[in-house]
Amino acid sequence: MEKIRYALDLLGNPEGNLPIIHVAGTNGKGSTIAFMNQLLQSQGLRVGTFVSPHMVSVHDRICINNQPIADEHYRQLLEQILDLEQEVARVYEPFRYFEVMVLMMFLYFKDKALDVVLLEVGIGGLLDTTNVVDPLVSVISTVGMDHQDLLGSSLGEIAEQKAGIIKPKRPVVLGPVRPEVLEICQRKAEQAGAPLYRSGWEFQLEEGRFENGSLALDALELGLAGRHQEENAAVALQAFWLFMQASEREIDREKAKQALAQTRWAGRLEQVSQRPTIFLDGAHNVPAVERLVAHIQNQREQDVTILFSALKRKDFKEMLELIQRELPKANLLLTSFAYDGAISDEDGLAGSTYVADYQAFLKEWRKKGVGSLYITGSLYFISQVRRLFEHKY
Template identity: 30%
Template sequence: MSSTGVPQDSSPEYRDAVAYLYGRINYERLSAQSFTHSDFKLQRMRRLLDLVGSPEATIPVIHVAGTKGKGSTSTMSAAMLQAAGYRVGLYTSPHLNRFEERFLVDGECATEAEVVELVDAVRRAELAMGDEGERLTFFELTTAMAWLHFQRRQVRIAVLEVGLGGRLDSTNLCHPLTTIISSISRDHMKLLGETLASIAREKAGIAKRGVQMLSGVTPRDAVEAIRESCSRAEAPLWEIGREIEVRNVRLSTTVETVLPHYEFDLSSPNGAIDNVAVPLAGRHQVENAALAVTAVTGLQPHGFSVDADAVHRGLRNARLPLRLEILRRAPLVIVDAAHNDASMEAVRDTIRGLPASRKTLVFASSKDKETARILEIAAPAFDRILVTQYLSNPRAVPPEELLVLARQFSSRETILAASPLEAWQRIQVDAQPQDLVCVTGSFFLAAEFRDLLVSPTDPTGTPCER
């Protein structure tokens, strides 16, 4: 597999298509200091979609924003809709290995031939746009490709995860049946604002007149900002703790794993569903599941029927790598994509509750994150810290800087490893079966570490690899 996720036996046409996409501006590979709000313009995206036939106009959508939890909420929503018998498109970002993971139909990736055809379509549109086309970004192109793929595969409904923010995100040209904001916490402040209220207003930019919005947001300032935004947009709003009631949260008796999974009972204006079993580990996933269930069961007025049986079956089948994912059991190796303060608190709280002889943190971070704050949150839960850097993206904080921070926040053993591989080799030197290793701080670190330990043919692999 190449650094761009292209298998060695891929066709020349496919290689050329992927090279074209990776040759575009990709804000996932740039620090936040490299771009501003002015770089995000929906007019350019609208023109691109017009030129490929406006596929977004034909596909009903559940649109999901949020600082954390939006990927989990999107994945669970799609799984339940699929269990109800609908052909479902799912658009998420970033990807682990191959970019086709971003747009799935019923959990399956596009073929290489389909990718070539999709890239040909957006390439022709780019040429027709002239100078404006040259400024099209990787995310804009892949978003258009996703819509076009969903249209060609005749999906009945799509679930779209916002890439960044909401108001100016490329996905915000969709026609949603329901919108969701999973949570608000500190991330991407340079673009979205320094306060939780300003971040909330940007994410609430996905609100549409007459379209139901669901919110799992809890900080008071952010809640008020979302309420004001929905009022201005004339979008009805249901919130967890008000219209959406999560009751009787308890540890699951149906999921057999060392990590805590939860069940709960749910009631909303859509009705009540008991014994909702959350497929993803951690107490923080309860609210994400509640939003997803409320979203899909609320689609009946739009011609979609998702009953309690489909809810339960869909959640049982939902899978999402890098969310408190177990890679090994002796020692216990867990990877998580946490990269801001709130998500790291969720990881820390889960790890603290697990028994282990020794707990080791493998940590890397990105230059545009609040690295010191994130590491300060995590450090007290661990007996040892290995700092490193991911190699697949230029945004990594040098591990020498992380080592200084680690020694500020922990008086225990701190070690520098030049790469995820070196970190894993160091762990193996003295690992005991009862040890615990948690790899977190960055999506890119978690993904690279996963590649070290999971075979592409493993049944838990990503959709394009199974």
């Protein structure tokens, strides 16, 4: 954190005057940002977004009103950051990849006359590179077990890290979490004098109706599939309402409802083929797999195939065991992909089949596949698969 603050000081603190909504969480960050992005743009606002990882191009991490940063700007900013690195390296170690992207993002957004920036945490919160901002609203979508090597081995330790984005006097929106996580977030919020808005308490979305005591929206339809997306949409709506209140803007309710229905987010229960039926879902940890499994169970499909790949540093065996236990009739296939540390044929479980070439498998599936195919696991894997469909594979 010292290094990134030093670098920002040398750049003249481009992050200082940006109107920011800061978003942390184990899962749901991207979908929550997607809903907020659509909601805010529906009100005529100019919205910057910073998310990771990217699905297609690194430029997609830094967007304004859904338009990725142009390659010319990207290259110019990269050169500027590399020059800065030489000065910073006299005191600290060289920049890491994510630090470079964060610095570029702040510089790019600085002079773009943005109404709001949706800023996604990289990992955790307290010690994340993005946690140098004083946001208008802080959001914690979910808290679950992931990145234990960096954030801690217990849910409580991880919650302490996520709650590290809570800032003095700034409102906090909290998604559905377990009681021990809620207790930690409440304590942090009280210490900071930060108003806390809890899913299911101060706001809720049930049966197509959102309500928070001041704003009510009925007959809502969501553009993202899955019960968990109702939870993400509720968090997004509450953060959206808080931002609009803070900036003294009126909400066009009909446009907001349309925005929720039009929301899309790549690689999250994204249907990329109708005949045969193929979905991409970046369920990259146990909580995310639980949500995917719940969705598949709710569909009550009779013929389901799951193509899975992940990184070895993840709890991939626990993820596979969960799929086998909860979806015993599904055809579970494992594969690998071009990424250092990806699982291989030696990492499978009894009852699963290894696919050596997933590209060849997909070609064959698109010709003869029966039922539904869910491609899931690492977001890096999903990104590579998605490029095949982008190019009409």
